[in-house]
Amino acid sequence: MNSSVAKTHPMWDVVVLTEARYLVEEKDDWYSRQLHAEDRYVVEALQALGLRVIRRDWADPANTSGDAQSLLFRSTWDYFDRFATFSPWLEQVSQQCQLFNPAPLLRWNVDKHYLAYLQTAGVRIVPTHFIEVGDPHTLADQLALFDDEQWILKPAVSGAARHTYRFHRQQVADYQAIYAELIAHESLLLQPFQHAITEQGELSIIVIDGKVTHAIRKTAKAGDFRVQDDHGGTVHPHEATAEEIAFAQAAVAAVPFDVVYARVDVIRDNHGQLAVMELEMVEPELFFRYCPAAAEHLARAVHRRLQAM
Numbered sequence: 001m002n003s004s005v006a007k008t009h010p011m012w013d014v015v016v017l018t019e020a021r022y023l024v025e026e027k028d029d030w031y032s033r034q035l036h037a038e039d040r041y042v043v044e045a046l047q048a049l050g051l052r053v054i055r056r057d058w059a060d061p062a063n064t065s066g067d068a069q070s071l072l073f074r075s076t077w078d079y080f081d082r083f084a085t086f087s088p089w090l091e092q093v094s095q096q097c098q099l100f101n102p103a104p105l106l107r108w109n110v111d112k113h114y115l116a117y118l119q120t121a122g123v124r125i126v127p128t129h130f131i132e133v134g135d136p137h138t139l140a141d142q143l144a145l146f147d148d149e150q151w152i153l154k155p156a157v158s159g160a161a162r163h164t165y166r167f168h169r170q171q172v173a174d175y176q177a178i179y180a181e182l183i184a185h186e187s188l189l190l191q192p193f194q195h196a197i198t199e200q201g202e203l204s205i206i207v208i209d210g211k212v213t214h215a216i217r218k219t220a221k222a223g224d225f226r227v228q229d230d231h232g233g234t235v236h237p238h239e240a241t242a243e244e245i246a247f248a249q250a251a252v253a254a255v256p257f258d259v260v261y262a263r264v265d266v267i268r269d270n271h272g273q274l275a276v277m278e279l280e281m282v283e284p285e286l287f288f289r290y291c292p293a294a295a296e297h298l299a300r301a302v303h304r305r306l307q308a309m
Helices: 030-048 083-094 103-110 114-120 139-143 169-183 242-253 292-308
Strands: 014-018 053-057 070-073 098-100 129-131 150-155 165-168 188-192 202-208 211-219 234-238 261-268 274-280
Touching (some): 014 030, 030 053, 030 292, 070 292, 083 098, 083 103, 098 292, 114 274, 139 169, 150 169, 165 169, 169 188, 202 292, 211 292, 242 261, 242 274
Parallel strands (some): 014 053, 014 070, 070 098
Antiparallel strands (some): 129 188, 150 165, 202 211, 202 261, 211 234, 261 274
8 A cells, every 4th residue: 555645735825823812812802803893904905815814823733734835923922021931933844834934034133133234334333242041240340330320221132121121320229139030031131321312202114025114103101211112112104204214225225034024213313314223024914904914015015925835
């Protein structure tokens, strides 16, 4: 008996990935309604191109069953809290199907050490001092290398402002215990506080398939510096300038992988120059509600890559 089995075509062309808590829309929750509306733009744009599409939790065992040609990361926002599970899962699914963005890029972008690469490639970033896990120096020792008075401390692998702290040099003793606990287990970033965050907010410039599609400005609530809406921040439409468009596209072009989608988070640094805060390419919110046509642009980019497989 011939033991070979004919290879079957996957059931789904694209699985749009979310996380378990966002699978079902909660009609009485504005955040849930907004998230599902954003994902619907993407699902419907893919379906309009004739693709078979389903939306699933990234950790659903079906994603490792081989029933999909590709996985599209959208609202997998718990990956950094479950990184010990996510990392081997990513390795497994990358061997079974196409990922958007591609797996090497996802692994590269998960760790904010990529900022050092961008700087070497000529992209201006917020000044960043990397402190590696297990570093024996105190937080005061680290600050002694610099002149700035206000600082941001955050993990190299993080999201949604997890363990992100703003403090003044005079408060360094108050944050030593937090620093010591974190550095024992993970690498950290130490950055001079950028005053434009509280004065002007942060720009998020969306780049899909190499081109800027739209942009928004995020501002923090009074007395805070975190611009994320789950920390009370607000989102406003923004018409990107020619300078901002060129800067964002150049930042993405410097990435050494095929970038299907990216969100370039930009500020004016303490010297008044455009600088990258972060380049989000794993599961960034892309604010399709401000530009539904961008979801169609994303769908076409995915469709073209699938046809080329």
